[in-house]
Amino acid sequence: MSMLNIDLPGLSLKNPVMPASGCFGFGKEFSNLFNLDILGAIMVKATTPEPRFGNPTPRVAETPGGMLNAIGLQNPGLKKVLSEELPWLKRFDVPIIANVAGSTEEDYVQVAKEISHAPNVHALELNISCPNVKTGGIAFGTDPEMAKSLTQKVKAVSSVPVYVKLSPNVTDIVSIAKAVEAGGADGLTMINTLLGMRLDLQTAKPILANRTGGLSGAAVKPVALRMIYEVSQQVSIPIIGMGGIQSAEDVIEFFYAGASAVAVGTQNFVDPFVCPSIIEELPALLAKLGYSHISECTGRSWKKVEQFAHHRA
Amino acid sequence: MSMLNIDLPGLSLKNPVMPASGCFGFGKEFSNLFNLDILGAIMVKATTPEPRFGNPTPRVAETPGGMLNAIGLQNPGLKKVLSEELPWLKRFDVPIIANVAGSTEEDYVQVAKEISHAPNVHALELNISCPNVKTGGIAFGTDPEMAKSLTQKVKAVSSVPVYVKLSPNVTDIVSIAKAVEAGGADGLTMINTLLGMRLDLQTAKPILANRTGGLSGAAVKPVALRMIYEVSQQVSIPIIGMGGIQSAEDVIEFFYAGASAVAVGTQNFVDPFVCPSIIEELPALLAKLGYSHISECTGRSWKKVEQFAHHRA
Amino acid sequence: MLKEHCSVVSHTCIADSVYELVLEGEMTKQMQQPGQFVHVKVSDGLDPVLRRPISIANINQEKSQFTLIYRKQGRGTSLLAEKKPGDQVDILGPLGNGFPVAEAGKGNLAVLVGGGIGVPPLYELAKQLVSKGVTVINILGFQTQGSVFYESKFAELGQTYVATVDGTHGTEGFVTSVLNNEKFHADIVYSCGPTPMLRAVEEGEFAKKVYLSLEERMGCGIGACFACVCHLKDDPEGYSYKKVCSDGPVFRAGEVAI
Amino acid sequence: MLKEHCSVVSHTCIADSVYELVLEGEMTKQMQQPGQFVHVKVSDGLDPVLRRPISIANINQEKSQFTLIYRKQGRGTSLLAEKKPGDQVDILGPLGNGFPVAEAGKGNLAVLVGGGIGVPPLYELAKQLVSKGVTVINILGFQTQGSVFYESKFAELGQTYVATVDGTHGTEGFVTSVLNNEKFHADIVYSCGPTPMLRAVEEGEFAKKVYLSLEERMGCGIGACFACVCHLKDDPEGYSYKKVCSDGPVFRAGEVAI
Numbered sequence A, B: 001m002s003m004l005n006i007d008l009p010g011l012s013l014k015n016p017v018m019p020a021s022g023c024f025g026f027g028k029e030f031s032n033l034f035n036l037d038i039l040g041a042i043m044v045k046a047t048t049p050e051p052r053f054g055n056p057t058p059r060v061a062e063t064p065g066g067m068l069n070a071i072g073l074q075n076p077g078l079k080k081v082l083s084e085e086l087p088w089l090k091r092f093d094v095p096i097i098a099n100v101a102g103s104t105e106e107d108y109v110q111v112a113k114e115i116s117h118a119p120n121v122h123a124l125e126l127n128i129s130c131p132n133v134k135t136g137g138i139a140f141g142t143d144p145e146m147a148k149s150l151t152q153k154v155k156a157v158s159s160v161p162v163y164v165k166l167s168p169n170v171t172d173i174v175s176i177a178k179a180v181e182a183g184g185a186d187g188l189t190m191i192n193t194l195l196g197m198r199l200d201l202q203t204a205k206p207i208l209a210n211r212t213g214g215l216s217g218a219a220v221k222p223v224a225l226r227m228i229y230e231v232s233q234q235v236s237i238p239i240i241g242m243g244g245i246q247s248a249e250d251v252i253e254f255f256y257a258g259a260s261a262v263a264v265g266t267q268n269f270v271d272p273f274v275c276p277s278i279i280e281e282l283p284a285l286l287a288k289l290g291y292s293h294i295s296e297c298t299g300r301s302w303k304k305v306e307q308f309a310h311h312r313a
Numbered sequence C, D: 001m002l003k004e005h006c007s008v009v010s011h012t013c014i015a016d017s018v019y020e021l022v023l024e025g026e027m028t029k030q031m032q033q034p035g036q037f038v039h040v041k042v043s044d045g046l047d048p049v050l051r052r053p054i055s056i057a058n059i060n061q062e063k064s065q066f067t068l069i070y071r072k073q074g075r076g077t078s079l080l081a082e083k084k085p086g087d088q089v090d091i092l093g094p095l096g097n098g099f100p101v102a103e104a105g106k107g108n109l110a111v112l113v114g115g116g117i118g119v120p121p122l123y124e125l126a127k128q129l130v131s132k133g134v135t136v137i138n139i140l141g142f143q144t145q146g147s148v149f150y151e152s153k154f155a156e157l158g159q160t161y162v163a164t165v166d167g168t169h170g171t172e173g174f175v176t177s178v179l180n181n182e183k184f185h186a187d188i189v190y191s192c193g194p195t196p197m198l199r200a201v202e203e204g205e206f207a208k209k210v211y212l213s214l215e216e217r218m219g220c221g222i223g224a225c226f227a228c229v230c231h232l233k234d235d236p237e238g239y240s241y242k243k244v245c246s247d248g249p250v251f252r253a254g255e256v257a258i
């Protein structure tokens, strides 16, 4: 019996580990390295209505314990994603979560409507939190009313469950989470990147051509955990957690905080085999900690003891 | 001729490097290690009207590239700070920046009024951003109107310039900065810690007794730089920058972003000699980069080239 | 107190996941009291960030060498375990106030009670006590046979009891079982180990003078950050406090709330 | 492509801050084209976080060994410089598409133009070209005499010019000075070095076929993160692009905007 299977709205996952959006392309590169079937799901790169080149380079900069990126949502556009990228992924037995982005409400609605009908897309991830796009984008993620209204509009046109991806660059993430829940979100994914920057010692200028970028990697893990801990106690929809996950131990920590599944981003660049490794290591780690199923870990840091009555001798 | 002296409101600094509040106590421990006279200034531990024990232990937890703390503003209270800690510091020829904290406006006003009259206190640092205190505290730092009003009240009673310490846990740090500038702040110090948490793998509970804590150290550096970069372009009062500084190179990076002086926090725990080391290394580094004075670095990432006309051949 | 790169003289695995690390450095000169500790930076750079507090287990003034004994558990101690003879280790120390040897007079009976990684500092303590003519009895508690270390070294200094939780070596159970069974009539008890053990030792009132070495998560290790603070026993809700790193880690039983 | 812990065979400082690192590993078998690179994790853990791209400078199939030549500059390469023979280095590779050796026919004249740390991949290229009967001329640019490396090794494979910016060795000035002065009538030019140099080589039209190896800050190194993307030359504002890591790092001159 599996210790790892998890059911979430729209997603019947073999295991709760998936690559995070933007860190795995549309899977092709990694398919040369391992069989994508073993993944819980794949969060594919953000899709916008039109193709986007994204920002000028340099687009990445290293930081202590993390990295900054300012890719700028480069993607081939909705049409090509529907005609090429998603059909290619059909060869794998793995649910796809399509990351939906744009600059206006209409953009989001258009992408959501069309992409949710792709046969292997089992859920949408509404990216209202990308810090690297100038128009719109981040504003949706920082204002509860806008976030709610966008969620409602996308829900209305989507044929699959909608997860909303929250930005950590806010004073009160709980209010945004509650707003999108009220707007009909089926789940949350969190966190997107923290806005940061690095300067070049020689030139005195920002290292990133876009000046600022999104901070990801291990450095942000404590912020992600805190936000998931806060939000999971205030909403009743499930959370896919992310932000600095590198190991099976990190996955358990995210579950304890309140996540029901996790995504791995930056670490794929350091170790392209990180997802398979984590999936392989989880059962032994769970057994060592005394759990018979990973779902027992969700919210364990704050749930009442009685909720876990059947656990442990 | 010194390459490092900096004049700021109330502060005539030999050099722009000082230990950050809460990371240097009231100086006694470090005075056994080196002569405190060499420091640009000292930001002493937060003072509240009454003595505070702070939070239960564990109060610190390690994170990738950083640490969490939930000390909870432990301090001996205003009376003892005035009668013992500050007088003891008079033996050193170094300006003191008193960190003012509390739970209510009255607390802040009381501490500011009395402590600003201590002869070696040259400036106040209004700590409206401590994430580890339950009542008040952080709310002041996240609401522009409250921040402004508090600044005004403190300014009205303070006999020395007032720097306001900003919280990074906000959607729009520029609006808070502008509000406190409008409220009469003479300068800003930024950033305080990011709210974060860690969970214990064995117990599934938060490592910190206080559950959440403030993230500091190298991990937060890119967030600090970004915020200083944004704020320094929108206000005309100087900024004392902090957040993850470990080296002379980091100091220059903070200046490029827009800082006029810097504070070193967490790194004092790793290397208690970090401040003297940085002060010693700065002149050679500046010379290597082609600067004749550190003030040439302030805001260099965004200032127009003409503003630096006299620099470099 | 110095910050110094000490060089590794030897590094030996002496029990399951337990390592004995002998270091050489100037700071040895400043090491007087058993029970003091050093703050160890296990790697350059920021992975991990913080230093690790480890007790001084043995001081050799002639050779300017001192010994640390530690259990490999998390990332920090795992990296420390990779150091080879000749490597340099960044050490801050000696830190804190150790066990008051002066409190035991010549001819007194001192009972030393250690649990797990609380055992190491008791070795230097036993040495110093014996050399001033104090009779020493050592009671050492471990999880299981495989974790036992330094038993014969302690036995050279005084009668030595070992208790293991699973009974695979020595008495089955805890150090307090030995204390309760044997009724030593000690003049003084010194103890270091996990907090529940220290509590039991304190409550047992096994001697008039009892000294306990506490453990707490630390930031600076030098008294500046207030990470390691504890309440006084007679003012458990008040503002008074002691810092484990600089006021301790050793306190007289009854002084602080544990 | 493999992710493998390769062992350090030798590690030598061959010029000011320039190191030659010989590694042994299974992945050597997959190394075919000169100009491919490997992605190096210079330390375990997260300091630093990202891998470092370094070109393959020499391939020795018999011994399953390959050589990297790199300049120590920031934290990553400084840590790499500490590796000793016998140490293991975590390597991802071989990556990317290198210089097309097939484009040069037997008897052709190939001019190889390298600048600074762009020189290393040209060595394997020169070897492969010479072994298939191509005449090779090497033009190597460095800052100053102290940074020059592999001059005699290149000289064994073909006529070799060295230019230094400060004139302390060889011709004073840039590699383009040599190219402009000598008028080689090359059938093909291969180049690797700083972007301004590549631009000058492209604009100089020194041969009909010109191949350039580009540099860009990288995340994944395998084509998944879109960090290293460049525009196509004939569509400099459009949506079409190439990834330096997986479509390059070698491109035909005129293919991408540099």
Ligand SMILES: Cc1cc2nc3c(=O)[nH]c(=O)nc-3n(C[C@H](O)[C@H](O)[C@H](O)COP(=O)(O)OP(=O)(O)OC[C@H]3O[C@@H](n4cnc5c(N)ncnc54)[C@H](O)[C@@H]3O)c2cc1C
Binding pocket: B061, B062, C037, C050, C051, C052, C053, C054, C055, C056, C069, C070, C071, C072, C073, C074, C075, C076, C077, C078, C117, C118, C120, C121, C214, C215, C216, C217, C218, C249
């Ligand atoms: C005064 C003092 C003396 C000590 N002497 C010894 C000794 O002689 N031998 C020995 O094996 N251990 C000793 N310890 C415990 C030792 O400090 C921890 O085992 C060690 O810090 C664990 O580090 P890690 O990276 O392996 O574990 P991790 O769990 O990865 O450490 C994470 C963080 O928690 C802290 N931490 C974890 N466990 C402890 C602990 N038990 N006490 C304090 N901080 C902890 C670490 O210092 C670090 O900051 C002593 C602790 C103190 C306070």
Ligand SMILES: Cc1cc2nc3c(=O)[nH]c(=O)nc-3n(C[C@H](O)[C@H](O)[C@H](O)COP(=O)(O)OP(=O)(O)OC[C@H]3O[C@@H](n4cnc5c(N)ncnc54)[C@H](O)[C@@H]3O)c2cc1C
Binding pocket: A061, A062, D037, D050, D051, D052, D053, D054, D055, D056, D069, D070, D071, D072, D073, D074, D075, D076, D077, D078, D117, D118, D120, D121, D214, D215, D216, D217, D218, D249
């Ligand atoms: C395809 C390719 C092949 C290369 N081959 C070689 C080689 O054979 N020999 C050699 O010495 N160097 C080579 N470089 C450059 C080498 O990657 C950088 O010098 C190295 O990454 C610097 O790392 P650092 O930690 O020392 O510097 P830091 O400045 O501390 O690095 C910080 C970050 O910036 C990146 N970075 C800094 N400089 C460069 C650069 N010039 N190119 C790309 N990323 C950079 C680093 O990878 C890291 O992510 C190559 C680069 C590329 C893209």
Ligand SMILES: Cc1cc2nc3c(=O)[nH]c(=O)nc-3n(C[C@H](O)[C@H](O)[C@H](O)COP(=O)(O)O)c2cc1C
Binding pocket: A020, A021, A022, A023, A045, A046, A069, A071, A073, A099, A127, A130, A165, A191, A192, A193, A215, A216, A217, A218, A220, A242, A243, A244, A245, A263, A264, A265, A266, A267, D219, D225
């Ligand atoms: C290079 C890069 C590109 C990213 N692109 C996207 C994206 O297109 N859409 C999105 O929602 N998140 C994107 N993200 C954010 C990640 O999905 C993830 O939320 C974040 O990186 C935190 O996880 P990590 O620390 O494991 O990387 C990107 C992150 C990186 C590093």
Ligand SMILES: Cc1cc2nc3c(=O)[nH]c(=O)nc-3n(C[C@H](O)[C@H](O)[C@H](O)COP(=O)(O)O)c2cc1C
Binding pocket: B020, B021, B022, B023, B045, B046, B069, B071, B073, B099, B127, B130, B165, B191, B192, B193, B215, B216, B217, B218, B220, B242, B243, B244, B245, B263, B264, B265, B266, B267, C219, C225
């Ligand atoms: C243990 C600890 C205690 C702190 N106490 C205070 C405090 O009392 N008042 C305050 O304004 N900031 C306090 N801070 C925040 C620091 O002054 C500083 O703003 C922050 O740590 C970022 O700098 P760093 O990354 O260099 O540590 C504290 C930080 C730490 C780590």
Ligand code: FES
Binding pocket: C217, C218, C219, C220, C221, C222, C223, C224, C225, C226, C227, C228, C229, C243, C244, C245, C246
């Ligand atoms: S560890 Fe900093 S005061 Fe004790």
Ligand code: FES
Binding pocket: D217, D218, D219, D220, D221, D222, D223, D224, D225, D226, D227, D228, D229, D243, D244, D245, D246
């Ligand atoms: S470095 Fe990731 S796509 Fe090239």
